[in-house]
Amino acid sequence: MDDKSLLIALKQGDREAFATLYKQYWSQVYNFSRLYLTTRESAEEVVQEVFIKVWETRHFIRESDNFKGFLFIITRNLIFNQSRKHFNEEFYRLTVLSALEESYDIEGEIDARNLREYIDLLIEELPPQRRLVFNLSRKEYKSYKEIAQQLNISEKTVERHINEAIKFLKKNLILLSYFLM
Numbered sequence: 671m672d673d674k675s676l677l678i679a680l681k682q683g684d685r686e687a688f689a690t691l692y693k694q695y696w697s698q699v700y701n702f703s704r705l706y707l708t709t710r711e712s713a714e715e716v717v718q719e720v721f722i723k724v725w726e727t728r729h730f731i732r733e734s735d736n737f738k739g740f741l742f743i744i745t746r747n748l749i750f751n752q753s754r755k756h757f758n759e760e761f762y763r764l765t766v767l768s769a770l771e772e773s774y775d776i777e778g779e780i781d782a783r784n785l786r787e788y789i790d791l792l793i794e795e796l797p798p799q800r801r802l803v804f805n806l807s808r809k810e811y812k813s814y815k816e817i818a819q820q821l822n823i824s825e826k827t828v829e830r831h832i833n834e835a836i837k838f839l840k841k842n843l844i845l846l847s848y849f850l851m
Contacts, residue, residue, distance in 0.1 A: 677733040803831035
């Protein structure tokens, strides 16, 4: 069966057509993912997510379109999303560390575990909504858009909560540095 026939069957909910497409293309999606992702598990996760998206959006697929191109676009977007989530965590770490480095040499004053505990205590002091938004962003790696949708608030409100939380953390980490001098 050619791709066009398989896509027509897929649009009609044919699970065998879906399985055939999966078997036919999973290795290409996996190999493409491995070019950008460092672990086998991450690549496998992307493959699963790609084909879940294919199944969920099967009604919108046009049999005249290039299915390989469609898979490439979905795969690329999922890889970018995964990279963005990883970037959020790295940004959080760098923001906190840069605030401390401006004030004093952290290595000589406090070990990483104590710092993390202190940061967690500071996060607990945030107002409830700000704390929730901050944790969704920095600990659950959700985008501003995902958080806004989940909490039924605007992306600007999410951004404001994150900025205020970071300002609060920086201010208190600088205060901590004065006590440790």
